[in-house]
Structures are given as C-alpha cells and as structure tokens.
Amino acid sequence: MTRTAKAFAPGRINLIGEHVDYNGGTVLPAPLAIGVTAELSARSDTMIAIASDGYDALDVRHLGDEAAGGWSDPVVGALRAARELGLIESGANVDITALLPQGAGLSSSAALIIAVLRAARALAPERAAAQVSDLDLAIAARQVENNFMGVPCGIMDQMAVALGQPGYAMALDTATLGYRMVPLPQTHDFVAIHSGLTRQLADGRYGARKAECDAAKRYFATENLCALDPAVIASAQLAEAPRKRALHCVNEQARTLDAIAALETGDIARLGARMDESHASLRDLFEVSLEPIDALVESAREHGAIGARLTGGGFGGCVVACVESGHRADWLSRLLRDHPDARFIAAIGGQNKPGQKKPGL
Ligand code: GAF
Numbered sequence: 001m002t003r004t005a006k007a008f009a010p011g012r013i014n015l016i017g018e019h020v021d022y023n024g025g026t027v028l029p030a031p032l033a034i035g036v037t038a039e040l041s042a043r044s045d046t047m048i049a050i051a052s053d054g055y056d057a058l059d060v061r062h063l064g065d066e067a068a069g070g071w072s073d074p075v076v077g078a079l080r081a082a083r084e085l086g087l088i089e090s091g092a093n094v095d096i097t098a099l100l101p102q103g104a105g106l107s108s109s110a111a112l113i114i115a116v117l118r119a120a121r122a123l124a125p126e127r128a129a130a131q132v133s134d135l136d137l138a139i140a141a142r143q144v145e146n147n148f149m150g151v152p153c154g155i156m157d158q159m160a161v162a163l164g165q166p167g168y169a170m171a172l173d174t175a176t177l178g179y180r181m182v183p184l185p186q187t188h189d190f191v192a193i194h195s196g197l198t199r200q201l202a203d204g205r206y207g208a209r210k211a212e213c214d215a216a217k218r219y220f221a222t223e224n225l226c227a228l229d230p231a232v233i234a235s236a237q238l239a240e241a242p243r244k245r246a247l248h249c250v251n252e253q254a255r256t257l258d259a260i261a262a263l264e265t266g267d268i269a270r271l272g273a274r275m276d277e278s279h280a281s282l283r284d285l286f287e288v289s290l291e292p293i294d295a296l297v298e299s300a301r302e303h304g305a306i307g308a309r310l311t312g313g314g315f316g317g318c319v320v321a322c323v324e325s326g327h328r329a330d331w332l333s334r335l336l337r338d339h340p341d342a343r344f345i346a347a348i349g350g351q352n353k354p355g356q357k358k359p360g361l
Contacts, residue, residue, distance in 0.1 A: 021174040075112065098111075135162070193343070228250050271307060279294075
C-alpha cells in the first residue's frame with residue numbers, strides 16, 4: 001500500500017514590524033487558524049503530480065525542474081528542498097487544499113512550502129525526520145523562495161508559519177532568529193480584512209523596495225538598517241528613496257519594540273497607536289500602500305478599531321485591525337457596508353483562542 005502523509009501549515013498576519021525582516025529588524029507576526037494542507041504520497045519515479053482544489057488546478061512537474069513562474073513552483077521547490085534535507089528520495093503525488101487566499105499578504109506561499117515540507121518529514125523514515133527541526137524547515141522554505149522562485153523575501157513568514165503557536169504572537173529578531181511568544185490579549189481581536197486588491201511578491205515592486213534598502217545598506221556599510229541613528233540618516237547624502245526606506249526601518253523597529261512591550265503589559269491603546277504610525281510610515285516613507293487601502297485603514301479606525309494598518313508586503317492584500325472582541329461583529333458589518341470590495345478573512349486573539357472555554361460554558 002502506498003504510504004501517505006498529511007500536514008497543515010497556517011497563514012499569518014503581521015501585527016507590526018513591516019519590511020524590516022530583510023533589514024535586521026524585529027517583527028510581530030501571529031499564525032491564523034486557516035492555512036494550507038498538503039497530502040503527499042511517494043512515487044518511485046521523479047515526477048511530481050500536483051492536484052489543488054484551492055487553486056483549482058492540476059499540474060505535472062519533475063523533481064529536476066527549474067521554476068516555471070506558476071502556482072505549482074512552491075510545491076516543486078519544497079520537494080527539491082525535502083530531497084536536499086534527506087526527507088525524500090524521489091517524486092511524489094501532492095494534493096493541496098488551500099483555504100488561504102493568494103496575494104493577500106497572509107503568507108500563502110510560505111504556508112504552501114511549509115505544509116509540503118512537513119508532509120515530507122512525516123513521510124520520511126524516523127531517523128531522517130528526527131534530523132530536521134521546524135527551524136530547519138523555516139530556513140529551507142526561505143531558500144526555496146529566494147533561490148528557487150526568485151522572490152527576495154525575508155524570513156518572517158517562514159518563521160511564523162513553521163514555529164508560530166495559536167493564541168500567541170511571535171516577537172522575532174530577524175537578525176539573530178531569537179524569538180519569544182507573546183500571548184494575544186483576551187479582550188481584543190486582530191482581524192484580517194482583504195482590501196479586494198491582489199498583489200504578487202514576484203511582480204517586481206517588492207524587489208524594488210529590497211534593492212533600495214540594499215543601496216542604503218551599501219551606503220551606510222551595514223547589514224542592519226534598523227540599528228542606524230535617525231539623525232545620521234537624515235543628514236546622509238543619499239538618494240531620496242533609499243533614505244526614506246532606511247528611515248522607515250529605524251522608526252518601525254522602535255515602534256515594534258514598543259508595541260511588543262505594550263502587548264506584554266496589556267496596553268492595547270498604545271499598541272494600536274503604534275499600528276497606526278506603522279501604517280503612516282508604510283504609506284509615506286516605504287510607499288507600499290495604495291489609496292483604497294489607506295481608505296480602508298482610515299475607515300477601520302473611524303468605526304472603532306484601536307489600531308489598523310496594512311499587513312504583509314503591501315501593494316494590495318489585507319489590512320489588520322485591532323478591535324475589542326465584544327464589538328467585532330458590529331464593527332465588521334459597518335466596515336464592510338462602507339467597503340463593498342473588502343471581505344473578512346480571519347480573526348485571532350480574544351474569544352478565538354483555540355482551546356479556550358467560552359465564558360458560561
Ligand atoms: C512579505 C515578505 F515575504 C516578508 O518577508 C516581509 O518582508 C513582508 O512582506 C513585509 O514585512 O510578506
């Protein structure tokens with residue numbers, strides 16, 4: 001009988017710390033309950049047969065294939081990585097169930113890669129599987145995106161997807177990969193709302209921002225833009241774009257550290273203020289927002305969110321809003337009434353904590 005293994009990997013929202021994970025900074029992502037499930041069965045040849053309901057497609061590839069620029073690249077890349085990690089020797093039949101929208105800024109690509117890697121690990125002989133930790137999977141998944149798919153992303157998404165825990169945000173120092181789990185508040189939810197605008201990390205705009213940050217790194221001779229002194233950036237003889245990106249990084253780092261402290265001490269108003277400032281900086285200094293997203297964020301606040309911002313890479317996708325749990329349903333219906341193109345995707349924290357008994361039950 002052919003052995004099969006099934007594994008799940010969640011999407012994530014990032015509460016704060018945007019575009020700093022490839023610039024030496026700290027981020028605060030949290031896993032969602034929705035994500036991607038991969039079912040794998042080993043084949044004796046080197047073919048990869050991929051079926052996917054969520055992406056509504058079938059594809060046949062080869063383990064030796066290079067990236068083709070299509071939806072199945074993450075699967076091929078993940079299986080090539082699984083072979084390098086000693087988890088598989090040949091091809092596989094792969095069945096993907098994806099409940100995560102693509103191009104929404106919720107790490108659908110990292111979730112797909114990690115789900116396939118986890119399934120490959122579950123299928124592997126015990127001795128081989130024991131050699132591969134969740135951290136190894138996160139690092140391998142980033143390499144798949146960077147080196148196989150050609151997406152120059154940082155490490156936040158893969159770490160959050162591979163190591164995140166339901167009910168917690170992950171305060172992650174992307175320079176050292178040190179992290180600690182910070183419980184989400186019982187009183188508030190973080191809600192992901194899709195703006196209705198889809199974007200792709202591979203479309204060049206993310207890469208352009210990365211290149212501008214690299215120019216700033218070269219100018220200041222540092223790998224860590226987040227540790228620079230803002231006064232030094234302000235007085236630098238640097239082109240406007242790299243200067244603005246570097247300034248965003250320094251300020252975002254300070255905001256993120258303050259937001260983590262606020263979350264840890266239950267100061268939700270302060271956390272919300274940092275989220276608002278983060279959005280303004282993504283709009284004005286990092287320039288990855290779009291007018292309809294600014295309007296959605298603005299409206300989320302007007303309807304009572306404690307804080308709201310773009311989440312993920314930008315140029316479309318989702319906003320995350322922090323809302324009092326008891327007011328969420330009402331807040332959501334008013335927001336969606338004003339923004340017919342927007343839609344609710346997921347909420348975490350407060351009353352949604354897995355395993356948490358509802359009051360009165
Ligand atoms: C995308 C990338 F994949 C992440 O690495 C990160 O840079 C994020 O955009 C922006 O913070 O999700």
